[in-house]
Amino acid sequence: MRGEDVKIQEILDEIAEKYPHSLSNDSVIRKINMVQNELFRTTFRETVMTGYDIIEGVFAYQLPCARSNVIDVLVNDQEYLYQDIKKESNAPFYYFTELDELGVYPTPEEDSEGGLVIFYNREPKQLKSTELNAFPDLDKDFHSLLIYGSLVHIAESFNDVAMVNNFTSKYNGYLQEFNKVNDETPDYPIIEDIMGVLQ
Numbered sequence: 001m002r003g004e005d006v007k008i009q010e011i012l013d014e015i016a017e018k019y020p021h022s023l024s025n026d027s028v029i030r031k032i033n034m035v036q037n038e039l040f041r042t043t044f045r046e047t048v049m050t051g052y053d054i055i056e057g058v059f060a061y062q063l064p065c066a067r068s069n070v071i072d073v074l075v076n077d078q079e080y081l082y083q084d085i086k087k088e089s090n091a092p093f094y095y096f097t098e099l100d101e102l103g104v105y106p107t108p109e110e111d112s113e114g115g116l117v118i119f120y121n122r123e124p125k126q127l128k129s130t131e132l133n134a135f136p137d138l139d140k141d142f143h144s145l146l147i148y149g150s151l152v153h154i155a156e157s158f159n160d161v162a163m164v165n166n167f168t169s170k171y172n173g174y175l176q177e178f179n180k181v182n183d184e185t186p187d188y189p190i191i192e193d194i195m196g197v198l199q
Contacts, residue, residue, distance in 0.1 A: 005135050006135065006136070006140065006143045007133050007135060008029065008133070008134055011032060011136070011146055011147060011150075012132070014147050015150055018147070018151060019154055019155060019167075021158070024129075025129040025132075028150060028154065029129050031154060032127055032136070032146050032150045033124075033126050035145065036124045036127075036137065036138055036146060038149075040122065040123060040137070040138075041069070041121065043175065044142075044178075045121050046122040047071060047121060048121075048122045049117055049118065049119045049120070050117070050120075051114045051116065051117045051118075052114070052115075052116040052118075054075070054110075054111060055111055056108055056111050057107060057109075059103050059104055059105070059108070060097050060103045061101060061104075061116060062101055063102050063118070064118060065118075065120040065122075065123050066123065067096050067100070070119075072119040073094045073116070073118055073119070074116070074117040074119075075092065075104055076112055076115045078092065080092050080093050080094045080104060081094070082094055082095065083095060085103065089105075092104070092106060093105055102118065124136065144170075145171065145175060145178065148171035149171050151163075152164055152168050152171055155167055
């Protein structure tokens with residue numbers, strides 16, 4: 001399954017072939033989502049940004065992601081640091097509201113087009129049993145992580161310790177390979193001449 005665009009249905013089929021089970025598609029897809037969400041949160045991090053127009057007198061703006069995925073907040077090109085709203089401070093900061101919004105302090109006193117920018121770890125689109133022809137957001141070269149990660153959860157559901165250990169071992173092997181590929185990617189191109197000397 002490496003290097004191919006694999007649909008959710010194909011992942012479900014592969015899981016069922018490796019470990020026949022009686023779980024519904026909804027249950028298995030919930031496990032696939034759990035694995036993919038964890039990978040995007042811990043391993044396959046990709047920083048994205050969303051900009052908002054600041055409106056005079058409006059202090060709270062809809063979060064584009066989970067609170068835990070927020071990396072940085074800029075208000076009119078000034079970096080705001082996180083602080084609990086209960087603490088007193090004279091410095092500008094951002095905080096989270098009970099409605100899962102991002103609040104800025106002090107409250108803006110004038111409009112500013114694109115004045116609020118939130119940087120965050122991208123979250124994968126949640127897969128659904130009603131969209132079995134959809135593709136996971138995880139790199140197509142590593143869909144085996146979704147398969148074996150889900151198999152771990154499925155085997156746990158049936159208290160099958162031996163298969164939990166087996167699938168965990170395979171999952172960890174693919175995870176090491178994934179991390180190795182990421183570590184070996186240089187930040188900049190290295191050019192060698194025909195004598196092998198770096199330029």
